[in-house]
Amino acid sequence: MQIGLRTGNASVRKQKANINPVESAGVCDLLLASRSVKFDMSLPPADGRAFDVVGLGLNSVDLVATISGPLRLNHKHPAEAMSRFAGGQAATAMAACAKLGWRSRYIGNFGGDDNGEFSRSALVAAGVDVSGCRTCLGTKNQFAIIVVDQQNGDRTILWQRDPALRLRTADVRPEAVTSGRILLVDCGEVEAATRAVGIARKNRIPTVIDVERVRPKIENVLTEVDVIIAAQAFPSDFTGCADLGKAMHKLSRRFRAPLVVVTLGEEGSLAVAGKREIATSGLRVQVADTTGAGDAFRGGFVSAWLASEGGGEVSELLVYANAVAALNCRGLGARGGLPSRVEVERLLATAV
Numbered sequence: 001m002q003i004g005l006r007t008g009n010a011s012v013r014k015q016k017a018n019i020n021p022v023e024s025a026g027v028c029d030l031l032l033a034s035r036s037v038k039f040d041m042s043l044p045p046a047d048g049r050a051f052d053v054v055g056l057g058l059n060s061v062d063l064v065a066t067i068s069g070p071l072r073l074n075h076k077h078p079a080e081a082m083s084r085f086a087g088g089q090a091a092t093a094m095a096a097c098a099k100l101g102w103r104s105r106y107i108g109n110f111g112g113d114d115n116g117e118f119s120r121s122a123l124v125a126a127g128v129d130v131s132g133c134r135t136c137l138g139t140k141n142q143f144a145i146i147v148v149d150q151q152n153g154d155r156t157i158l159w160q161r162d163p164a165l166r167l168r169t170a171d172v173r174p175e176a177v178t179s180g181r182i183l184l185v186d187c188g189e190v191e192a193a194t195r196a197v198g199i200a201r202k203n204r205i206p207t208v209i210d211v212e213r214v215r216p217k218i219e220n221v222l223t224e225v226d227v228i229i230a231a232q233a234f235p236s237d238f239t240g241c242a243d244l245g246k247a248m249h250k251l252s253r254r255f256r257a258p259l260v261v262v263t264l265g266e267e268g269s270l271a272v273a274g275k276r277e278i279a280t281s282g283l284r285v286q287v288a289d290t291t292g293a294g295d296a297f298r299g300g301f302v303s304a305w306l307a308s309e310g311g312g313e314v315s316e317l318l319v320y321a322n323a324v325a326a327l328n329c330r331g332l333g334a335r336g337g338l339p340s341r342v343e344v345e346r347l348l349a350t351a352v
Contacts, residue, residue, distance in 0.1 A: 036313050036314075036315065037273050037276050037278055037313065037314040037315070038311065038312075038313060038314070039258070039259060039273065039305070039308075039310075039311070039312055039313065039314045039317060040310070040311050041206055041226060041258060041305075041310050042309075042310040042311075043181045043182065043206065043305070043306065043309060043310040044181045044204065044205060045181075046181065049179065049180060049181050050103070050105075050179045050180075051103040051104060051105040051129065051179050051180040051181070052097070052102040052103045052104065052180055052181050052182070052306050053094065053097050053102055053103070053104050053105070053180050053181065053182045053183075053184060053302050053306065054104075054105045054106075054107060054176065054177060054179060054180035054182070054183050054184070055090035055091070055093050055094040055097075055104070055105070055106050055107070055183075055184045055185070055186075056090055056106075056107040056108065056167070056172070056177070056183070056184070056185045056186075056189065056192065056193060056196050057088070057089050057090030057091070057107075057108060057167075057184075057185055057186030057187075057188050057189055057193065057210070058088040058089045058090055058091065058108060058142060058161075058186055058188040058189070059086070059087070059088035059090070059091035059106070059108050059110065059119045059123070059141075059142065060086070060087040060088035060091070060119070060141070060142040060143065060144055060159070060334075061084060061085070061086060061087070061115040061116075061118055061119050061141055061142070061143050061144070062084070062085045062086070062087045062143075062144045062145075062146050062291065062333060062334060063082065063083075063084055063143070063144070063145050063146065064081075064082070064083055064084075064085055064146045064148060064289065064291065064332050064333050065079040065081070065082045065145070065146070065147050065148070066079060066080040066081045066082075066147075066148045066149075066150050066289075066332065067079060067080060067147060067148070067149060067150065068080055068150050068151070069149065069150075069151060070149055070151070070154075071147050071149060071156050077147075080150060081332070083332060083333070084118065085332065085333025085334060085335065085336065086118065086119050086122035086123070086333070086334070086335060087144070087291065087292055087295075087333065087334030087335065088108075088119070088142065088295075088334070089186035089187075089188060089210050089212070089294075089295050089298075090106065090107075090108060090184060090185065090186045090188075090210065090295075091106050091108065091119070091123060091128075092292050092295035092296065092299070092334045092335055093184055093186075093210065093295045093296070093298040093299040093302070094106045094123070094126075094128045094184075094299070095122075095123060095126040095128055095299070095335050095338060096295070096296045096298075096299025096300060096303070096324060096328070096335070096338050097299045097302055097303050098126050098127040098128050099126065099127075099338045099339065099340060100299070100300070100303040100324070100339075100340065100341050100344070101303075101340075101341055102302075102303055102306055103129075103180075104127070104128045104129065105128065105129040105130075105131075105132065105176070105179060105180060106123055106128050106129065106130055106132075106133065107132045107133060107167075107171075107172070107176055107177070107196075108133055108167060108189075109133065109134050109135070109136050109165045109166075109167055109171070110133060110134070110135045110136070110141055111135070111136055111139045111140045111141030111142070111162065111165060112135055112136055112137040112138055112139050112140075113139070113140050113141055115140065115141035115143055116135060116136075116139075116140075116141035118141075119141055120133070120135070122335075126335070132173065132176040134171060136162075136164055136165055138164075139162050139164040139165060140160075140162050141165070142159065142160070142161040142162075142165060143159070143160050144157055144158060144159035144160070145157070145158045145159075146158075146289075146291055148288075148289045148291070148332065150288075152287070153287035153288060153289055153290045153329060154290065155289060155290060155291050157291075166189065166192075167189040167192040168191075168192065169191055169192055169195045171192065172192050172195045172196050172199070174199050174203075177196045177199045177200055177203075177205075178199065178200065178203045178205060180205070181205065181206075181306065182205065182206055182207070182208065182302055182305065182306065183196060183197065183200040183205055183206070183207045183208070184207070184208045184209075184210065184298060184302060185197060185207065185208075185209050185210070185221065185225075186209070186210040186211070186212075187209065187210065187211040187212055187213065187215055187218060187221070190215050190216065190217050190218055190220070190221060191217070193209070193221045194217070194220045194221045194224065197209075197221060197224040197225050198224055201224055206226045206227070206310075207224065207225045207226050207227070208225065208226065208227040208228075208229060208298065208301070208302060209221055209222065209225045209227070209228055209229065210229055210294070210295065210298045211228060211229070211230045211231070211234055212230070212231045212234065212294075213231070213233070213234060213237065214234065214237050214238050218238075219255075222251075222254075222255045222257070223255055225255075225257065226257060226258055226259070227257065227258065227259045227260075227261070227301075228251060228255065228257045228259070228260045228261065229261045229262075229263070229297070229298055229301065230251075230260070230261070230262050230263075231262070231263060231294060232244070232262050232263065232264055232265070234262070235247035235248045235250070235251055235260075235262060238251065239251065244262065244270070245270075245272075245277065248260050248262060248270070248272045248277075249272055249275075251272075252272045252274075258273065258274075259271060259272070259273050259314065260272045260273075261301070261318065263293075263294050263297050263325070264282075265282070265290070265293070266282045267281070267282055268280045268281040268282040268318075268322050269297070269318050269321065269322060271314055271318060273314050278314050278315055278318065280315055280318040280319050280322055281322075282322055282326060283322055283323055283326045283347060283348075283351050284326075285326045285327060285329055285330055285347075286330060287329045287330070288329065288330055288331055288332055288336070288337070289329060289331065289332045289333065289336060290329050291332075291333060291334045291336075292328055292333065292334025292335055292336075293325045293326075293328055293329055294325065295334060296324050296325045296327075296328035296335075296338060297321045297322070297324065297325035298321070299324060299338075300320055300321035300322070300323065300324025300325060300344075301317055301318070301320070301321040303320070303324070304316065304317040304320035304321060305317055307320075319348065320344065320348070323339075323344045323347050323348055323351075324338075324339060324344055326347070327339035327343055327344065327347060
């Protein structure tokens, strides 16, 4: 697979801790670098591995309701549409990888109700292996209600997760964790994720974490992972440093992660690799729903990393991830617009 980007070096700027908004007009303007930055982290060979990527963490079922205007308190809103979709951080990232042509495996727990079966079936239909999962009988699957503003794609989320769905450390089997070339974990199952990344590291399998918010003992996972991909608020929330750039550098130094990335919504993404900052702009699409965009970004990053065989330019990996995230916003639900390789390549070709 060719990522196929044509990116040039932008003018040098002094590194700024406060990140200016990035113009969502084109592809990959490299804002903060004087030369290209290589992400040189080798991957295990494809032969001998049953999967390219394994994802451990959350799955969810989402009831998505669309309204024609902004959500207001103490008001009744007629819904333009209501539909049930499958979602969840790690599960959606694995569905994105599968749609992009990679052999994907999901490890997590499903509820024993109709929603649990719906979540499992959606992953199977997407081509994701779920043989390492457990169904918790007598337990409801994680469920969310998502209200989407049709005017701008903004969403409000209400969610519920039964503690009985917790992925136990005993559920993390070494043979499953090591069956892929890359391991992705989310921050929903901290203890299980910590065990999984520890196993992966011992077996020289590179790891990625999708971290949205500060949770107890989250530093135990961050100490072990290679790539940290965080929501915009996480670096400041974790470090106590309000300045995003400085907070990202603190994360990079503390956990010695070769790459720290923050997703910035329509503004694209920002990365810290060593002492360097690399910003990539978002891409324009017709937005229907932004649910799952961050999860799709993680799946896009992993896919680009696999395509590069562990030796891609940071900017190219992030631009590809930006494109996958943007295209996913075309449809309703966390996976409603997940693109194929051809669709990603077409968007990138037109954006250059």
